[in-house]
Amino acid sequence: MLVNINTHRRPVDGHLAALAGERVLCSEHRYRRGTEIFGEDEDAEYVYQITAGAVRTHKLLADGRRQINAFHLPGDMFGFENGSSHRFTAEAIIETSVRIMRRGSIIEATESRTGGTRSLLRLVTQNLQHAEDHMLLLGRKTALERVATFLVEMDARLGQPQLMALPMSRRDIADYLGLTLETVSRALSTLRDQNLLRFEGTTQRRIELLRRKELAQL
Amino acid sequence: MLVNINTHRRPVDGHLAALAGERVLCSEHRYRRGTEIFGEDEDAEYVYQITAGAVRTHKLLADGRRQINAFHLPGDMFGFENGSSHRFTAEAIIETSVRIMRRGSIIEATESRTGGTRSLLRLVTQNLQHAEDHMLLLGRKTALERVATFLVEMDARLGQPQLMALPMSRRDIADYLGLTLETVSRALSTLRDQNLLRFEGTTQRRIELLRRKELAQL
DNA sequence: CGAACCCTTGACTTGAATCAACATAGGTGG
DNA sequence: CCACCTATGTTGATTCAAGTCAAGGGTTCG
Missing domain, CATH: 2.60.120.10 (Jelly Rolls)
Structure with missing residues (x-):
């Protein structure tokens, strides 16, 4: 066929x-x-x-x-x-x-x-x-590290825009990172509470990274 | 250099x-x-x-x-x-x-x-x-599934010998599968208790797979 | 022979999953 | 434009699979 x-x-x-x-x-x-x-x-x-x-x-x-x-x-x-x-x-x-x-x-x-x-x-x-980098993430990183790594990766691939508009849902992110969507949501909230990022407006898919360096060194 | x-x-x-x-x-x-x-x-x-x-x-x-x-x-x-x-x-x-x-x-x-x-x-x-197959394993499989997958993979690569002599330690297997060595050891013991494999002799690195099909369909 | 590994097993802890409730966004059709 | 509905996201309570800590036996090798 x-x-x-x-x-x-x-x-x-x-x-x-x-x-x-x-x-x-x-x-x-x-x-x-x-x-x-x-x-x-x-x-x-x-x-x-x-x-x-x-x-x-x-x-x-x-x-x-x-x-x-x-x-x-x-x-x-x-x-x-x-x-x-x-x-x-x-x-x-x-x-x-x-x-x-x-x-x-x-x-x-x-x-x-x-x-x-x-x-x-x-x-x-x-x-x-x-794939090799991702195996390290999936095999050995914590939930918070995975989400931080994901944000840094997307930020770089989108050209480090001031505001990052993620096209994918929390579930997609979770299935990419080997987590559940709840865990992804909690990790993002934690990073927000630590002032490492900010949600723009009412939709949670627009994210501004506030301290890229600290995020990257997780 | x-x-x-x-x-x-x-x-x-x-x-x-x-x-x-x-x-x-x-x-x-x-x-x-x-x-x-x-x-x-x-x-x-x-x-x-x-x-x-x-x-x-x-x-x-x-x-x-x-x-x-x-x-x-x-x-x-x-x-x-x-x-x-x-x-x-x-x-x-x-x-x-x-x-x-x-x-x-x-x-x-x-x-x-x-x-x-x-x-x-x-x-x-x-x-x-x-690497792609391994990402699926690391992201989404349970400990028992990972160990079973590992055994089937090694078995195939060694040409399905009657007796499989693994060269690597439990720690190596663990670091390959994104687990700890204790969890790998426990999973192997579980599979042994289920009569899916057998340890040959005193050294635990010689393993005979007893029911390959059932092992593979985990 | 001793020392360093290696492996297993048990007891306990913990990080993430699961279960559940609720809020909001966004799309659809009346 | 509104009412509805579904999809999406957050957060809390609880469970559970795997991790950690610990002990003990066995093997290997210098």
């Missing part, structure tokens, strides 16, 4: 047709919040680059326990860190636009441009590095 | 000289149990293949908490999953022999042989896959 056309989560037919042609190497597509972009064990036919929005990738255990491997933000590419078939599920966290490319054409492109798959190798190596 | 000659953990001068020459592309070296092969943040000058023994790679937090990323067994290569500098420390678990190659020559070799860095890419991708 190459493509499962009768599900809403696949690129629409028009995009497939375009991608199948010779001229068009990539195509834009939009996903509503909460929709699946690809599933675990599906063929890795396409590679994705986010132009707007945010994506989470996760694995599930049989009884529903979820581990989020990574969050992807605008500019990030994802979907090829895999082998030929996806090893996890990707979902749009919020309304998200992605540029979709055929996997094969990407590999050929990077190969001819750099005289090898080196840039691809670099991307996979970056993913590996992130 | 390319090579820190005055530490015992580096290849001896003879090997360095040989590696520097044109003819010899690789060299054999032996490490006593517990000795460091390379350290975190060192230059990744060499790539290693184990011919006998076992190696662990780990990261440390400032206060000494340790997370073991992976165990390496005979036949395994390690040391280039990194970028140009090592992102963790590698140590011999037991008396270990490794084949040492210059990193550069490996990359060239794989490139010329396969018309690209594809085989290298495959190796890094395998590492990434392992």
Whole structure:
């Protein structure tokens, strides 16, 4: 099975047709919040680059326990860190636009441009590095340390904005950090009480980091 | 700094000289149990293949908490999953022999042989896959599930021998699984009491798996 | 032979999970 | 625009899985 056309989560037919042609190497597509972009064990036919929005990738255990491997933000590419078939599920966290490319054409492109798959190798190596750091977090850090690490990571990836607008819910953060959503909420409250951060306005997803250094050295 | 000659953990001068020459592309070296092969943040000058023994790679937090990323067994290569500098420390678990190659020559070799860095890419991708599976374990599995998963993994990698001789201590297993050594010991005792495994003889590192299927479906 | 590990087991503690209640936001349709 | 509903987030009370502390036996190795 190459493509499962009768599900809403696949690129629409028009995009497939375009991608199948010779001229068009990539195509834009939009996903509503909460929709699946690809599933675990599906063929890795396409590679994705986010132009707007945010994506989470996760694995599930049989009884529903979820581990989020990574969050992807605008500019990030994802979907090829895999082998030929996806090893996890990707979902749009919020309304998200992605540029979709055929996997094969990407590999050929990077190969001819750099005289090898080196840039691809670099991307996979970056993913590996992130995974290694995350294993240390999951295996050995306390709840407060995990949440602080998460905030510092997001802050850096968003370019240290004055105000950080997190796209993901407390549950997503929890499943990324190997915690429960209550524990994440409590840790954030603790950090707020220690004046390390501030919630902006009424929605709790807008956070201002007040003392980045102290947060980082947890 | 390319090579820190005055530490015992580096290849001896003879090997360095040989590696520097044109003819010899690789060299054999032996490490006593517990000795460091390379350290975190060192230059990744060499790539290693184990011919006998076992190696662990780990990261440390400032206060000494340790997370073991992976165990390496005979036949395994390690040391280039990194970028140009090592992102963790590698140590011999037991008396270990490794084949040492210059990193550069490996990359060239794989490139010329396969018309690209594809085989290298495959190796890094395998590492990434392992890391992703391990994140699920560390983030979401119970102690018993972690130990069972560990046993099944080792069993498979050792070729499902009738009797499995683990090279690593309970502490190593604990630091790999994000547990304490006591919890690992208790989990093993529980599995023994459930007749899922058996300790062979007096040393507790020889284990016979009695019902692999039931162990695997935890 | 002694010393340093290694492993197991028991008793107790604790950090995070679970269970529960409540507040608020945001989306939908009347 | 409002009323409703669901999803989201916080906080408190309680439980529990794993950690910590402690003791004792066994093995290995210099």
